Amino acid sequence: MFTLKEEFPQYYNYQGRRISKKLSNTNINLLNNHYYKYTLDKKIIDYHKVKDEKKKINFNKSNFSQINLEIGFGDGEYLLRSAYSKPKELFIGVDVYINGIVKVLKKILEHGIENIMLSNVNCLFFLDSLASKSIDNLVIINPDPWTKKKHHKRRLISFQNIQLFNHVIKYKHSIKIxxxxxxxxxxIQEIFNEKKEFLDELKFEILNKSDDLYGISRYQRKAIEKGQNIYLLTI
Ligand SMILES: C[S@@+](CC[C@H](N)C(=O)[O-])C[C@H]1O[C@@H](n2cnc3c(N)ncnc32)[C@H](O)[C@@H]1O
Known part of the structure; x- marks a missing residue:
């Protein structure tokens, strides 16, 4: 785990926080001993080293009925819940936040979960290494809002990145944010207005308590407690 990160730091780069508290020795050992079984990091980096189309990651040979991707899973609450409830589907979680990786890895080992794969690289490298049309559902739960105007350029949902998302999904309207x-x-609405000729329609709704994606993460619940709406955008 750490050898890859040290050897190829460029794939793990990100402008926000990547670690919230220092990893204990126990957690470092946990990563060193078990992360390699559940990670796609090596495959992603192997692809980027050669940029050979044939090395792109696809899940054609997998026995899973659906391939789901969650970008920025944070503490992994939604990723884990989804994996428990749909054991025949694969759930891939990508997050640069190492403490989140540790949390999910612990649960995987504790409960013998067999349908989660993880990556700690910046998701843009991950998306780039995926074969086109390899993902059934892509979900991003409350991406960092980067509220200050000077930080807007850091936002994950940009025209360029929407094109990357579109490239990896199998069907239209299977990206939920x-x-x-x-x-x-x-x-995001502005991007869709400005780039109409390149993008399909954007669906917008305000979630209700009864909606599946309402209140499904710590970050989201904090916003709800403050009385904020949760918006769902479907691309
Ligand atoms: C605001 S938090 C939300 C976390 C979680 N989805 C939730 O709702 O609690 C955004 C998450 O996205 C991750 N993230 C942001 N940009 C990323 C990137 N380029 N690649 C991978 N993860 C990223 C951050 O590390 C963080 O865990």
Whole structure:
């Protein structure tokens, strides 16, 4: 785990926080001893070293009925819940946040979960290494809002990145993004207005308590407690 990160730091780079508290020796050992069984990091880096189309990751040979991808899974609450409830489907979680990787890895080992794969690289490298049309459902639960105007350029949902998302999904309208940030919603709507000729329709709704994606993460619940709406954008 750490050898890859040290050897190829460029794939793990990210402008926000990647570690919230220092990893204990126990957690470092956990990563060193078990992460390799559940990670796609090596495959991603192997692809980028040669950029050979044949080395792109696809799940053609997998026995899973659906391939789901969650970008920025944070503490992994939604990723784990989804994996428990749909054991025949594969759930891939990508997050640069190493403490989140540790949390999910612990649960995987504790409960013998067999349908989660993880990656700690910046998701843009991951998306780039995937074969086209390899993902059934892509979900992003409350991406970092980067509320200050000077930080808007750091936002994950940009025209360029939407094109990367579109490239890896099998079907239209299988990308779901939730956010509590009205300014982020407006910025995404603006992208769709400006780039109409390249993008399909954007669906927008405000989630209700009874909706599946409502209140499904710590980050989201914090926003709900403050009385904020949770918006769902479907691409
Ligand atoms: C605001 S948090 C939300 C976490 C979780 N989805 C939730 O709702 O609690 C955004 C997460 O996205 C991750 N993230 C942001 N940009 C990323 C990137 N380029 N690649 C991978 N993960 C990223 C961050 O590390 C963080 O865990």
């Amino acid at each position: 939730t956010t509590d940030s009205p300014s982020y919603v407006e910025a």
